[in-house]
Amino acid sequence: MLNLIIFGSPGAGKGTQAVLIAKKYNLNHLSSGEILRRELNNIEFGKKIKRYQNAGKLVPNNLVIKMVEEEVTKKISGGGFVFDGYPRNLKQAKALDKLFQDKNLSINLVINLKLSEREAVQRIMLRSKTSGRSDDNLKTIENRFTVYHAQTTPLLKYYHQQKKVINLDGRLTIPEISRQIKQILTAYKKTN
Ligand code: AMP
DSSP states (O other), X not given: OOEXXXXXXXXXXXXXXXXXXXXXXTOEEEEHHHHHHHTTTOTTXXXXXXXXXXXXXXXXXXXXXXXXXXXXXXXXXXXXXXXXXXXXXXHHHHHHHHHHHHTXXXXXXXXXXXXXXXXHXXXXXXXXXXXXXXXXXXXXXXXXXXXXXXXXXXXXXXXXXXXXXXXXXXXXXHHHHHHHHHHHHHHHHHHO
8 A cells, every 4th residue: 555745845736746646546635734724614623723824833733643643544445645744743753653553554655846945935926816725925934934944844854764755856847747756656666
């Protein structure tokens, strides 16, 4: 069973590629940002989630980890996962490893979409015209990058030590990146 993480800064194209890969390989697309946005109307947590998202901060681990674990458990019979935006810090990565260990699974590859902050911000601003996302504004984006550098990039080292990271040029076109990911997965499947 194939389990992937699509890694990258905000605006690097994680969601776009995750959707394409999930479709092509019949995997579950799991976006923690989407899961959280789905809960915005939740009486108990909605306001809290909104506050963190609008500030560009990470929603507290206990809430996110629980929601992701529920989603994984619910969808696991449908095959492997493409994680998009999850994990975002070391605590989440370790929780995911633990959850997968318990199910005799592991993360196979981490695909890192590399894009400069300047280009990523341009893309998010373009996306803001149609996304309807209240966190796609310049002030929030700045915080999302600060959080990304401080809390999320250390995960690259964590997965690099496990020899799972593959870097791709996020400036390439959507079909070209998708083609490269397929190539990587074909090669991976041959040797594993
Ligand atoms: P995204 O849709 O991945 O860009 O996420 C949008 C926002 O949702 C982030 O800025 C965070 O506030 C929150 N969020 C998404 N994924 C996570 C996560 N794994 N841990 C904590 N907060 C998250």
